[in-house]
Amino acid sequence: MAAVQSRPMRLGKLPARILAPWAALLLGAAVPAGAADIKALRIWEGPDYTRAVFDVSGPLDYKLFELSDPGRIVIDVKDGRIVEGLGAPAAKGMLKAVRIGKQGKSDARIVLDLGAEVRPKSFLLPPAEKLGYRLVVDLYPKQKPAPVKTVKQVLPGEPRPVVIAIDAGHGGEDPGARGATGTHEKNITLQVARELKRQIDREPGMTAILTRDGDYYVKREDRYRKAREARADLFVSIHADACPGSCETARGSSVWVLSTRGASSEAARRLADRENRADLIGGVSLDDKEDSLAAVLLDLQQGATMDASNAVADHVLVALRQIGPTHRRQVERANFVVLRSPDVPSILVETAFISNPAEEKRLNDAVHREKLAGAILDGARNYFRMMPPQGTWFAANADKFRPSRHVVGRGETLAIIAERHGTTAGKLRSANKLASDALRVGDVLDIPAG
Known part of the structure; x- marks a missing residue:
């Protein structure tokens, strides 16, 4: 992934086909806020989506929109400041690179270079546990990947696992x-x-x-x-x-x-x-x-x-x-x-x-x-x-797992017998169709397998 840039970045004049649907592509929301520091960046890659998380100093105003040829996501942070030494992690998932720099005199601009067509979703997370405010951008593939077969296949008529x-x-x-x-x-x-x-x-x-x-x-x-x-x-x-x-x-x-x-x-x-x-x-x-x-x-x-x-x-x-x-x-x-x-x-x-x-x-x-x-x-x-x-x-193979038996001795309770055989009183009641926990010396109980 490209190193973090501190110089201003220019995207050039936006064509009408991009400007027209801008409102529909506006996923970020205006949140009443002052200046915000962008302090750290983490990227998580999963099988269903890629997540970029920016640690920020507090609530922020931001706008998110898409650009094509090549595909990228642009996030403009109003009054955003880039903390010195902020580095970009290696490329993962649908992200080819991340570029961060200044936009105009006071705003920060984040550009996510894409390796595939995506559906972006963004939101601001409030502080939780030991984490502060976080700006989260999730990238979902436009074409859902085919499900991977992870369960053992069996032939027709064979018992399944x-x-x-x-x-x-x-x-x-x-x-x-x-x-x-x-x-x-x-x-x-x-x-x-x-x-x-x-x-x-x-x-x-x-x-x-x-x-x-x-x-x-x-x-x-x-x-x-x-x-x-x-x-x-x-x-x-x-x-x-x-x-x-x-x-x-x-x-x-x-x-x-x-x-x-x-x-x-x-x-x-x-x-x-x-x-x-x-x-x-x-x-x-x-x-x-x-x-x-x-x-x-x-x-x-x-x-x-x-x-x-x-x-x-x-x-x-x-x-x-x-x-x-x-x-x-x-x-x-x-x-x-x-x-x-x-x-x-x-x-x-x-x-x-x-x-x-x-x-x-x-x-x-x-x-x-x-x-x-x-x-x-x-x-x-x-x-x-x-x-x-x-x-x-x-x-x-049910015949292999038939329950063993236990003869009730003096002083034994259902709980004691269950503990001894590694099962529960409820299972003993169920296996022996008992209406209560009352037992008599000499009673024969079926013990569930295990």
Whole structure:
């Protein structure tokens, strides 16, 4: 990428064909502001778009427009000042080069040289965490790239593998939580996600996809959309928790599922959004259904999905308990956007408290990350052995995973037996069709696989 220029740049006289649609191309907005310093520039390259982020000293007035032959984006910043020593990073994605200089007597001009036709989008971000104001310019390709096949293909009639979508939380301009020694959550989540994919892809009857495989940001809605497009059987979002303030002693993994409130809001949104109604939800299209029937179908599908999410979360929590402390002894619930898929069972795993120095150190250890990924895999595998999706390798090999049995002894409770066999009381009740937790000495219980 070309070095930053400090001399004035002239673009020449604009032809009428460019001046006419200027208003339509004006993506920047006028924000009441004074002089603004342009302090730093970062570029993030993702598979779907390229993002340029300018650190600025405060709110600014700017105008953004496009020029062609050659293609470029021009951003004029009113009363913009370029901080001495500002450098331009190497070219990435759809950006060939970035040039920054003066425009007139008091304005700054930023020129983004393009390597392809793009649809630009720009916005100003307010301060957040330790970041100040940022001017963000996203470049989307005008022609959407063809989707890459990432799931193992099977011959007709053969059992298919179970597909697990793994979501590495945060990324790019969103670093997530920060540890005491500077570890960024976004890096830990990607390392755990890659390790989990590696282990899953070695398992018979299982395959995995990643929602992101690099240091770039993916919108939360796009994360579970990628899982649905891959027809995933499970969505696992990986995070590293942080305790605000000075509570550095908080520790342990946790597993989360969607709250009923989150499910209700997502259902309402989908029923109101005609584009979403046309989606396949559990194999049923809602676009041609009356509102009352569509609501019933969606409610039934979401109920089944949330039951499956709870079940797999229980298994994963039990497996995580085998390698270290958990923050809570039960699965937790929250209105996380990434868990809102109506037809893909979804869980969120907080691997540890990155704000705890001891746990931050473990998260930076490859051996510990391997154990974390192994525990998540163990929980998912145990769930699919017990509840194999139709047409999968697990369903075709169900006889291999028949549950073992346990004879109830004196003083044993359902919780004690569940802990001993690495399962949960709820799973024992379900597997044995128990109406309560009451047991008698000599009772024989079927133990779910795993």
